[in-house]
Amino acid sequence: MxxxxxxxxxxxxxxTISAILLAMAIxxxxxxxxxxxxxxxxxxxxxxxxxxxxxxxxRNGVVTVCRSTNADAPNxxxxxxxxxxxxxxxxxxxxxxxxxxxxxxxxLGTFEANDDLIMRQAPFQPMQAQRxxxxxxxxxxxxxxxxxxxxxxxxxxxxxxxxxxRDTAQAVRSNMARCIALVRTGRPQVARVVADACPAx
Numbered sequence: 001m002x003x004x005x006x007x008x009x010x011x012x013x014x015x016t017i018s019a020i021l022l023a024m025a026i027x028x029x030x031x032x033x034x035x036x037x038x039x040x041x042x043x044x045x046x047x048x049x050x051x052x053x054x055x056x057x058x059r060n061g062v063v064t065v066c067r068s069t070n071a072d073a074p075n076x077x078x079x080x081x082x083x084x085x086x087x088x089x090x091x092x093x094x095x096x097x098x099x100x101x102x103x104x105x106x107x108l109g110t111f112e113a114n115d116d117l118i119m120r121q122a123p124f125q126p127m128q129a130q131r132x133x134x135x136x137x138x139x140x141x142x143x144x145x146x147x148x149x150x151x152x153x154x155x156x157x158x159x160x161x162x163x164x165x166r167d168t169a170q171a172v173r174s175n176m177a178r179c180i181a182l183v184r185t186g187r188p189q190v191a192r193v194v195a196d197a198c199p200a201x
Contacts, residue, residue, distance in 0.1 A: 038165050052145075061100060063100070064078075064145040086127075091161065099115060129169070177192070
């Protein structure tokens, strides 16, 4: 039996169609990856806050979550300053969760000797123009502490996290952005960002 192969025209047609389909699929795939990173970071932040609240109750003490620019270091520290390309309110640099020793409860936003490091979150990805951004609305010290009743302690006001994946030079948040509202009482509330703002719960 004589077998017939593909002609050059048929091969070129298949290659052209494949290239068109691939070109159409790549933007959707990139959007999926970015959305997944936003979702993952949102869940990680929620998990850190929930862990801090539950550990504060379990330990009958104070547990703090703070932004850190060296969370993966042997001795990490809380940081409220810009560093390594991260703005001073960008928690994409990482964060740590730690229980305050009874003698150290004066400085709730500082990781000190005898404090117990519970969890650390390293930066989500290498520094690049388009990346994950986890910006808080806190004007200064970037930390939150919970007491034995799972309520906010210290002088930290209500604030919001905006989690997004976009060009760092772009001021307006993208349509995939999420927000986490943290109030003095109650669990953090998550929502999709609407009109560049976090809708009221």
